[in-house]
Amino acid sequence: MRVILECKVRKKPTLPIEAEAIIPRNFLKGTDLVVFEGNKERKLSELFWIFVEGTAVSPENIEIVLNGDTSRIKRVGEYMDTGSILITGNIGMHCGNFMSGGTIEIIGNADSWLGREMRGGTILCRGNAGHYCATGYRGEKKGMQGGSVEVFGNAGDFCAEYLAGGTVHIHGSTGDFPGIEMRGGQLIIDGDATRPCANMKDGTCVILGQVHEMIPTFEKIDRRVLADWKITADVYKGDIANRGKGTLMVKTPGSVYYKK
């Protein structure tokens, strides 16, 4: 079953919509759902043209397609456990919070907090992601714990903060402090990064571009050929300031990396 949600033109297009109701499982029983626009409760049909194609007997067969100006819609796919969501434009903050299964694909850019505290499933973002991509919330000790997040553009600051499991792959560059406080999992950055992996405890981070302002509390232990990317990389252990056992691999300067 495919549910197409086409955004209606709104009087105040900048008002955020809190749409945690938009997950595949909820559409099994129809489209009679409510979301909040600003502080007002709205029916889904007040904000979207809804087209339903086909039927489904279980939520894993449901695909939701979001069209139109979706850049102010927040919390799409929160607590999603199965099925798929396709967003053809940009998406607002907190997309895929606490997601545990299924797939979200974003053709445009994602705002901050993409895949926050994710447990499983897959997020593909064809554009750029904002700050705090695949992290925990502020004050939370565990960030993303499973699943995978792939961003084909750049990501903002604090990407994969408190990462505890799963894979985060940024094809572009990241801002400040990617992989800060990492507990586990894998973070791959194809582009450049600034001050990566501060206070890392465990897990692996691979940076194939340039590192700006490397944190001084990492100990260089090895130089290794990474067959997957056909490069040599410097291998660091850290963050030794806090007895961390993480692995940070940074492409050796001069080693050429050809993107697959």
Added chain:
Amino acid sequence: MSELLVKNACVIDPIRGINGEIMDIAIRDGRIVESVSDRSETIDAQRCLTLPGGIDSHTHVCGTKVNFGRYMSPEDMRAGRTQRRGKMHVTSGYYVPTTFGNSYRYSAMGYTTLLEGAMAPLEARHTHEEFTATPHQDMMANTLFDGNWAVMDAVREKNIKKAAAIVAWTLNAVKGYGIKLTNPGGTEAWGWGEDLTSIHESVPHFAVTPAEIITTMIKANELLKLPHSVHLHCNNLGKPGNYQTTLDTFELVPDLNPNRQTLYATHVQFHAYGGGTWRNICSKAEEITRSINSKPQIVMDMGQIMFCRTMTMTADGPMEFNLHCLHHNKWSNHDVELETGSGIIPVTYSKKSAVNCIMWAIGLELALLTKSPWQCLLETDNPNGAPFVKYPEVIGLLMSKKYRDEECATLHPDTEGRTSLCALEREMDWHDIAVMTRAGQAKALGIINQGKGHMGIGAEADIAIYPIRTDSVDPAREYRKVVEGFQKTRYTIKRGRVVSRDGEIIVDGANATFWVNAKVPVDLKMENDPEFIRRFEQFYTVRMSNYPVQDVYLPRGRCIETEAFT
């Protein structure tokens, strides 16, 4: 003119010596009067238990460290969410709820007055802003002086008058209510990376001891004629074997005031540990209460812990660091310039932990072994021991030996041997509970004259009507009914208006903030003291002229004036 008549109320009002009389209460314009006209609104209390509005004499609900507790715990902000409904704002949080969450839940339990346990003077504005957003309770702020440089200088010079003048100036500037000492000297030592382990150890760089700070501040407090006594969080909180420090501290306290205590020792449960390590920790509640029973000049509160997840927050920075070293979880530490510090960490009190079970037992032992309920007040050091919503359970435990025995049976097996709780037969009655939750607090805080804690003519009409019939409920057996009854009042009346009905808030609140202006002679005023001004401008990051809290922060401030030194 608004009038209200509460009929058929079963009143327990310990301050006026009323114990379970069926009577009517007449209210006009927020105060209790002899009688009202026939046209007044009427509430039929149906012989239910009616008490003066509850008073919490030590809680942490407003201010920077509470807010940082909220900031640190997004998982808590996801709990206890309620939507906007009628007059109620949205709320969220369980152990550190939003200000409105605190206010509504306290109101539903019949509480109408709160004392914020620790306000750093420099951060008073934030506290007062949150006071105005806690609309259903009158508020007071204990002001921290434990590591105040100017005070410590005065203590070293043995100049009690100067210490008093500094306190008076600060209370006036930050609109504070009383003197709070948190680990006196220890928080300042922590600013230098050290801690004190005894009250006779010297604070680094200041050459004063905690004992000197405590005794000087007690005398300064009485010199200023402050309504409340010195409010002390003793040194060595939460360390096995710390009961000796607590007893030594109690020995320092003279009896200086005929109307109230001379020292308020807070959350004594955390200060009543025997043994030497976490492995052999045991209860010393008997020693502590023996001392309290012979010293009417001291009032304490329980600091009961309950088994749940919560957040500990205190100005006692070194103690929180020690706890952090045990738990390795989140930790926040904060230094407040020349004044104090703070620390925050989350904890979970579990029945599987022998230490937690012993702590739980000590709190109850303290209350049950203290002969006079006026000397041991009921609180959990919210949220350090447990969030305040657990008070009804504490009441149930104090009133029912059966409930205690049932709980004890589920505890860690070591508890029985290291505490004496199981041997205690005492069961408190309704009057004891009324003392421990409102009358005792009103007396200890010195707000009886402000019309708090009783229902005499002219008193503020703060009344809590609980859905409990004292003639038909036997608290020793039917403790569940007691717990449920205290969780939700039938009516909470605040200054003559019904604010909460069956747990539902029905009006917008308008609380007051009490503060103290102690008038000192002109020659002792700190704003005229060139040395004080010089040091202030030299060491603080704010100018002295920008330091005082403007009146706009207290839209409903109520000033209590005292004539000091007379």
